[in-house]
Amino acid sequence: MGCTTLLVGRKATNDGSTIIARNEDCGDGSFNAKSMVAVLPDQQPKTYTGVNSHLTIELPDNPLRYVCTPNTDRSDGVWGEAGINAANVSMTATETISSNARVLGADPLICYKPAKGTPGQSGYEPEVPGGIGEEDLVTIILPYIRSAKEGVQRMGALLEQYGTYEMNGVAFGDDHDIWYIETVGGHHWIARRVPDDCYVAQPNRLGIDRMDLADALGAQRDYMCSADLPEWMAANHLNVSLSEGAAADEDFHGIPAVFNPRQAFSSYTWLDIVYNNPRAWYMCSVLNQTSPLFHGADPTYTVHSMDIPWCMVPEVKISVMDVKNILSSTYNGTIYDCYGNLGDHQSRHLYRDIGINRTCETSILQIRPYAPHAAQGVQWVAFGSGPFNTAIALYSNVREIPAYLDTPSNVSTESFYWTDRLVAALADPEYFDNMEAISGYQQETLAAGYASLRVTDELINADADMDDDAAIKTLEKANAQLVDLVKAANDKLLGSVLFERSLKMQNAFGASDH
Numbered sequence: 001m002g003c004t005t006l007l008v009g010r011k012a013t014n015d016g017s018t019i020i021a022r023n024e025d026c027g028d029g030s031f032n033a034k035s036m037v038a039v040l041p042d043q044q045p046k047t048y049t050g051v052n053s054h055l056t057i058e059l060p061d062n063p064l065r066y067v068c069t070p071n072t073d074r075s076d077g078v079w080g081e082a083g084i085n086a087a088n089v090s091m092t093a094t095e096t097i098s099s100n101a102r103v104l105g106a107d108p109l110i111c112y113k114p115a116k117g118t119p120g121q122s123g124y125e126p127e128v129p130g131g132i133g134e135e136d137l138v139t140i141i142l143p144y145i146r147s148a149k150e151g152v153q154r155m156g157a158l159l160e161q162y163g164t165y166e167m168n169g170v171a172f173g174d175d176h177d178i179w180y181i182e183t184v185g186g187h188h189w190i191a192r193r194v195p196d197d198c199y200v201a202q203p204n205r206l207g208i209d210r211m212d213l214a215d216a217l218g219a220q221r222d223y224m225c226s227a228d229l230p231e232w233m234a235a236n237h238l239n240v241s242l243s244e245g246a247a248a249d250e251d252f253h254g255i256p257a258v259f260n261p262r263q264a265f266s267s268y269t270w271l272d273i274v275y276n277n278p279r280a281w282y283m284c285s286v287l288n289q290t291s292p293l294f295h296g297a298d299p300t301y302t303v304h305s306m307d308i309p310w311c312m313v314p315e316v317k318i319s320v321m322d323v324k325n326i327l328s329s330t331y332n333g334t335i336y337d338c339y340g341n342l343g344d345h346q347s348r349h350l351y352r353d354i355g356i357n358r359t360c361e362t363s364i365l366q367i368r369p370y371a372p373h374a375a376q377g378v379q380w381v382a383f384g385s386g387p388f389n390t391a392i393a394l395y396s397n398v399r400e401i402p403a404y405l406d407t408p409s410n411v412s413t414e415s416f417y418w419t420d421r422l423v424a425a426l427a428d429p430e431y432f433d434n435m436e437a438i439s440g441y442q443q444e445t446l447a448a449g450y451a452s453l454r455v456t457d458e459l460i461n462a463d464a465d466m467d468d469d470a471a472i473k474t475l476e477k478a479n480a481q482l483v484d485l486v487k488a489a490n491d492k493l494l495g496s497v498l499f500e501r502s503l504k505m506q507n508a509f510g511a512s513d514h
Contacts, residue, residue, distance in 0.1 A: 002027070004279055004354050005095045005202035006323055007171055007178050009194045010369070014317040018148075018173040021323045021364040022092040023386065024069070024081050025356055032079070033072040033417055034361040036381055036405040038398055040065055044143055051077035053112050053130035053165060057158075063143035067379060067396045069361050072407040072417075080138030082363035084377040084396035086466045087146040088175060090365035093137040094168035097182060097206045098267035098276070106236035107185025110163030131163035131186065137170060148172035148179045152191045152224055155181055160226065163187045169202060175369040175376060181224075182206055184265050188232060190216075191224040198311040199318060201283035203276040206266035209310045214257045230255040238264050262310070273304050278351040280308045282331050287314040287322075303336070303351070320380055320391075321446055323364050328355040328386030339387070339431045355386030357424070361417075364391060371453075372460040374471040378453060381405070384420030388427055390442050392416075392486050393449030395456070395475035397466055402483040416483075419490045427497040430504055437496045445486050452482045 008019040026032050044063040049056045068083030082092040110131030117124035132140065140158065145151045151172030163186040171180045180200065181191040192208050194200055200207070213230055216223035226232070230252035233239055241259050250257050281303045285294040293300045301308050330353045335343025338353060364380035377396035382389045383405075394401070407417040427434040456478040464471040 002204050002275075002352070002356075003095050004204075004327060005092065005169065005171060005200070006283060006327060007173075007180060007194050007200040007202070008318045008323065009178060009196040009198050010176065011196040012199050012314055012318055014319040015368065016370060017366045017368040018090075018175065018178050019318070019320065019323055019364060019366050020090055020092050020171040020173040020178055021327060021362070022082060022095060022171070023327050023354065023356075023359045024361045024363075026358040026360050028358070031358060031421070032360045033407045033409065034069050034081075034383055035072045035407040035417070036067065036069050036379075036394070036401050038065065038067050038401050039143070040399060041143075045139075048136065048140055050130070050132070050136045051075070052135050053133060054127060055112075055129040055132065055136075055162060057132075057136075057140060057162070059140060060144050065399070066142050067394075067398070067401065068138050068142065069363055069381060072409060077135035078139050079135050080142070081134075081361065082365060082379070083138055083142055084365055084367070084379055085142050085145070086397060088367055088373070088376045088397075088466075089142070089145050089147060089151065090173040090367055090377065090379075091138060091142045091145075091151055091170070092363060092365060093141075093170040094134040095170070095202055096134070096204050097167045097169045098204065098269075098272070099167045099185070099206060099265060100267050102236070102238060103185045103265050106232065106238060107188055109165050109167075110186045111165045130165040132158055133164055133166050134168060137168075145172070148174045148177045149193075149220075152179045152181045156189050156191070156224065156226065159183060159189050160187055167206070169207065173365060173367055175367045179224075180208070182208055182261075182265075184226075184229075184261075188226040188229060190226075190229070190261050190265075192310075193222045195222075195311055197313050199287060199314055200311045201280045201287075201308075202310075203279040205272055205276040206262055207310045209260050209262040209307070210258065211261045212258050213252045213255065217252065233264065240264055262307075268306055272306065274350065275352045277305060277308065278303045278331070278336065279354050281305060282329065282334070282354065283326055284308060284312060286326055286329070287318065288312060289315060291315065320364050320366060320393075324362075324380070324382070324386075324391050324446070326354070327362055327364075328389075329353075330355050330387060357385050357428075359385050362386060362389075362391065371457050372462050372464060372471075374464040374466055374468055375457055375460045375475060380449065382420075383407075383417040385424040388424035388438055389420045390445040390486065390489075391449070392445070392482060393453055394479050394482070398472055398476045398479060400476055402480050404483050404487050413491065413494065416486070416490065419494055423490070423494055423497050426494075426501045430500050433500050434497050437493060441489050441493045445489055448482060448485050452478050
C-alpha cells in the first residue's frame with residue numbers, strides 16, 4: 001500500500017487546530033471502495049480476529065464511539081484507516097514505510113504461516129498467526145485512547161506483545177499534540193511528538209530523523225521508543241552514526257543518546273528516489289516557497305535528496321484547504337507535473353504523484369480547541385483521486401453518517417465514492433477542458449464546509465458534553481445538509497465532464513445532420 005501523510009502542529013495551523021491527514025492509496029492496479037461509518041460502543045467487537053494475520057486479540061471493555069473509513073467490502077478485513085473518537089482523539093493508519101535488511105534480520109516481521117498437512121497425521125504443523133497490521137489498527141486502538149500520547153502507548157504495547165507483519169507509520173492527534181509512531185522490524189518502534197510550530201511531510205519511507213533516548217526512556221516529553229531499543233541496536237550493530245558520546249551519560253549501551261533513526265532503520269534505494277523523496281521535496285517546497293533549502297540556483301535539497309528533514313517550520317500558517325491542495329497535487333507548476341505543459345513526456349512521468357489515480361480516500365482530521373467541546377472533531381473526507389475531488393467537512397461526534405458516504409459494492413451515482421471515481425476517469429483525458437468546472441466545484445464545496453462549521457459551532461452549547469443528544473442531533477443535521485449540497489454539486493459536475501468527454505469520442509464528426 002502506498003500513501004502520503006501530512007501532519008501540522010497547532011502553532012503551524014491558521015486556527016490553532018491540530019491536523020493529521022493522509023491519502024490512503026491502493027496497491028498498483030487496484031481500487032478499494034471506501035465508506036465512512038460511525039461505530040457505536042455496542043458495535044465494537046469484544047474479540048477481534050485479523051483476516052490477513054489470523055491473530056485473535058481480546059479487546060478492552062468500555063470502548064468509545066468513533067467514526068472511521070473502512071473498506072466497503074470487508075472480506076479482506078476492516079481497514080478502518082482514519083477517524084476520530086468520542087474523546088476528540090484522531091488517528092490515521094497507516095503510512096506504509098520502508099526498512100532495510102539489517103533491521104529485518106535483527107527483528108523479523110511476524111508473518112502468518114498457514115497450517116501444513118492434516119491434523120492428527122504425522123508431520124502436521126498448525127497455523128501460526130501473524131502480528132498486527134494496517135487492517136487492524138484503527139479498530140483495536142482508536143476506541144480505547146483519550147490522548148494522542150495514549151495512542152502511541154497502546155500501539156507500542158500491542159507491537160511488543162504481538163509484533164507486526166509490515167512496516168508502518170501511524171499518527172495520533174488531540175487538541176494539543178500530534179504524535180507519530182513508526183514500526184522498526186517485528187516488535188520494535190520509535191515515536192516523536194510533532195513540534196507545535198512544524199509540519200511533517202511523510203512519504204512511504206521511515207521518516208523520523210532524530211531520536212533522543214534520554215527523553216524516550218525518561219520523561220517522554222517529545223520522544224518514545226521500545227524499552228529495549230538501545231540494547232537491541234547495540235546487540236545487532238544497528239548504530240551507523242560516526243559520532244560517539246563524549247561521556248558515559250551521553251550514550252545508552254553504546255548508542256548515542258541522540259541519533260538519526262532514518263540512517264539506522266530506513267532504506268536508501270533507487271526506489272526512494274523515484275517513489276518517495278520527490279513527494280517530500282514537493283510538499284516542503286510548497287510550504288517553504290522562498291527558502292533556499294528548496295529554491296534558487298543551488299538549493300540544499302532537491303527532488304532526489306535522501307535527507308530532507310522530517311519536520312520543518314512553514315513560511316505561513318497552514319489551513320485545511322492547503323492540506324487538501326497539497327495531498328491532491330501532481331507536482332503542479334514543475335516539469336514533473338503529468339498534467340502540465342512544462343518539461344516533456346519523460347519528465348512528466350518520472351516520479352510517483354501525490355494525488356495519484358489509485359487514492360481511495362483522503363481524511364484530513366482536525367481537532368479544533370476553540371470550538372465547543374462536543375464539536376471539536378472534524379473529519380474532512382474525500383474519496384477518489386485528489387485532483388478531481390472535494391473534501392466534506394463532517395463533524396465526528398455523531399451516531400450516524402449520511403447514506404451518500406455508505407458506498408455500495410456496485411457503481412452508483414447515488415454514492416460519493418463512485419461519483420468521484422466517474423468524474424476523475426471522465427475528466428482525466430481532457431484535463432484542461434474540465435479544470436474550470438472542477439475548480440469551481442472544489443471552491444464551492446470547500447467554502448460550504450467552512451460555512452457549515454462556522455454556523456453550526458454557534459448552535460452548540462459550550463457546556464455540552466460528547467453524549468449530549470441535542471448537540472449530536474445538531475451536528476448530524478449539519479452533516480446531512482452539507483452532504484446534500486455536495487451531492488447536488490457532484491451530480492452537476494458529473495454531467496459537465498460527461499458532456500466534455502462525449503464531445504471527444506472517436507466517432508465524432510464535425511457536420512450536423514440535415
